[in-house]
Amino acid sequence: MHRRPIVIANWKMHTNLAEAEILAWRVSQVAERVDDIDLVLLPPVIWLPSLLESLHHRPRSLHFGVQNFYPLAEGDLTGEIGTAMLKGLATYALIGHSDRRLHFGETDEVVREKLHAALKSGLAPILCVGELTKVVLKARTRGRPTVLERKSDILKQLRSAVTGLAHHQAERLIISYEPLWAIGTGLPIPAADAQAVIEQIRAVLVDELSAPVAARIRTIYGGSVTNETIADYMEQPDIDGVLVGKASLEAKTFLPLAEAVANRVHHRIQHADH
Numbered sequence: 001m002h003r004r005p006i007v008i009a010n011w012k013m014h015t016n017l018a019e020a021e022i023l024a025w026r027v028s029q030v031a032e033r034v035d036d037i038d039l040v041l042l043p044p045v046i047w048l049p050s051l052l053e054s055l056h057h058r059p060r061s062l063h064f065g066v067q068n069f070y071p072l073a074e075g076d077l078t079g080e081i082g083t084a085m086l087k088g089l090a091t092y093a094l095i096g097h098s099d100r101r102l103h104f105g106e107t108d109e110v111v112r113e114k115l116h117a118a119l120k121s122g123l124a125p126i127l128c129v130g131e132l133t134k135v136v137l138k139a140r141t142r143g144r145p146t147v148l149e150r151k152s153d154i155l156k157q158l159r160s161a162v163t164g165l166a167h168h169q170a171e172r173l174i175i176s177y178e179p180l181w182a183i184g185t186g187l188p189i190p191a192a193d194a195q196a197v198i199e200q201i202r203a204v205l206v207d208e209l210s211a212p213v214a215a216r217i218r219t220i221y222g223g224s225v226t227n228e229t230i231a232d233y234m235e236q237p238d239i240d241g242v243l244v245g246k247a248s249l250e251a252k253t254f255l256p257l258a259e260a261v262a263n264r265v266h267h268r269i270q271h272a273d274h
């Protein structure tokens with residue numbers, strides 16, 4: 001089954017408003033030319049209203065999302081942003097990113113709660129799964145963990161999040177495999193390794209949700225992806241896209257990456273036609 005490729009830009013706690021507006025505008029210019037992929041920007045939430053206003057005739061393939069939210073519509077929760085406030089601002093929501101799991105103590109239970117809240121409010125969740133500390137420690141001290149060692153952590157996170165999801169909702173999910181030692185380090189993992197883990201992720205999705213539902217869920221890779229490495233990832237049968245941090249912060253590194261994904265899709269479609 002053909003799944004629409006997706007490139008997600010996670011700006012984290014970077015950019016000022018002027019930088020954000022210029023970058024989003026530059027990305028929208030690429031989005032004008034590409035119709036077969038989704039380009040998703042996750043700016044700091046505070047910039048969202050201005051970005052949407054400055055790009056109110058934006059192309060169909062350009063979307064906005066949030067890096068974080070509280071899993072309730074609204075409430076007495078000082079400093080938080082509830083899902084009801086995101087209506088009209090965001091269509092995607094990042095959930096379970098390792099920054100949140102490690103620095104803000106977000107557990108599998110919280111991740112599950114956020115996943116349900118996102119789906120309930122109409123947001124498309126981008127669920128990140130990746131290895132936890134023990135395995136990462138090994139990665140840092142004695143070389144990278146084997147695929148088998150990584151699997152248990154990742155698959156536990158995944159099962160805990162997706163068990164019991166209604167099938168019609170689960171189809172909107174995007175799962176991003178994010179090995180901790182590859183995030184923000186400039187050390188991406190080989191595309192074949194990412195493929196091996198994502199293949200396992202797809203097997204769990206089939207097991208938990210059925211083959212037809214799993215076939216619609218996009219699975220992507222995130223961790224130090226650049227314009228130089230993007231092609232290798234997109235070659236893999238189970239990798240439908242990428243989540244990009246550092247390389248998404250500048251037009252000169254992000255635009256070629258997005259174009260490369262779009263060209264690849266074009267190429268595939270042309271081949272399929274012949």
Ligand code: PGA
Pocket residue numbers: 010178182183184185186222223224225243244245246247
């Ligand atoms: P990076 O970030 O591309 O800078 O490694 C990836 C991520 O946020 O998951």
